[in-house]
Amino acid sequence: MANKNLYLDLNVIQTVPSSNINRDDTGAPKTAIYGGVTRARVSSQAWKQAIRHSFKESGVKRGSRTREAAKLLTEKIMELDASLDQDAANEKSHQIFIAAGITFDKKEKNKTRALLFVSPGQIEKLAQFAVSHDDLDVSKKIRQCQKRLKKN
Template sequence: MSTFLQFHLLTSYGPSNPNRDDQGRPKQAMVGGSPRLRMSSQSVKRALRESTFFALDLKDAMGTRTKRLCEKLAAHLIAQGTEEAVARDAAAQVAAIFGKLDAPRKGEELRLATTLAFISPEEWQLAEELACKIVAGDDLPMGKDLKKLVLRRADGAVDIAMFGRMLADDADFNRDAAVQVAHAITTHPAQAEEDWYSAVDDLNKAEETGAGHLGETAFGSGVYYQYVCVNCDLLIANLAGDRDLAARGTEALARAIAQTAPRGKQNSFAHHPRAHFMLAETGPQAPRDLSGAFFEPVRKPPFLDNSVAALTRTRTDIDAAYGRAWQAECVLHVGVRGTLDEIVRFAGDAVRGA
């Protein structure tokens, strides 16, 4: 039986464009027949990984997502005095463990072809050691036995344990994500707007009137609902049984999701929101999100308060019909009750007690 930790957040964003589509506009979605602004789960997860709560507090327990393993291994060997050609050949053999290598263009380094490899600190160290063994001419196994010298099914990389990874060439070393992150959507109808702007040439004082540059950018604003679900037992297993590291990672997650946003166009809009409402639940019951609270969109102000009311009402109704999907809860409601520190302690205790 697994223990689940669920987070439900309502966060207001002023005019901003934190997560753009292919045309540079805020991502959108149709929900319940109404247009909404959206932030993708991928953008939210990257923001979490890059937050200070992960990047600093868990610095030695973070993986690296990259296609550049081959060139970094080669540079490591060359720095140790290995001839360049030998170093590049050894690095290519090791990098191929993580996926197929792309044929480089002239002047470019060998890189993984299709997907970014998600590499834990332990795997990176083992990859360097294996490259050194190849250079030294050691006898090494072939095929899967060679991969086992580097790849791990569980280790101390918090972000890989949380968000999972897929190795297309060897599913045996995939990691199932212990943390599920939903796309965030506005609780009310919302659409992107256009901002036409101009810039003045500082050296144009008299010759011409008007702007030296014209441009446009898109933005949106709204109250977003965000859902995150943590499988505490899977997180511990993905971290090779290190319960304390799993708890510290979950505490960092709780702090980050309340205070971190994707950083698209941040210099232009200075969006640094904090969650207005945050509900944490834990228990062995099957998890459920509460996005259904907003399929009928909130249409009347105050949007934050009415969003909290809709979320709370839907939670009560679902629990009445299906039984409570939690055994314990903790609430942060700005101006009403609770603190982020209480949420963080609750999250850590949920993992330590799993």
């Protein structure tokens, strides 16, 4: 059986004691009408944040939303190939993201313009790819993959 990426989507229904767990932009407790009665409500974002923190504390390897994906990739490239210095690894990292059409912030050159969701496994595979290919080959192969994806 081929390796497949695992995505876990959790849906939680939870009763909570009377408290102000979650507030809106005005500072008032969030509410919802349920069963014809106004009840306290906890937003899905608040639950997701609590779950992310719980996963982090328990050591679960998980993806993260970040504008610093290039930094993560640079670090992993240097870990896999000790002969590369910071600048060379950073250049390889940037080449991969640029070839994939991801742009960088003009002021903070190591941060992407948008948040990216990346997993440790994706960073590992990208780093292995970067280490095993030269810079021109990296750009060419990424463009070939993009063309194949567009056809499908």
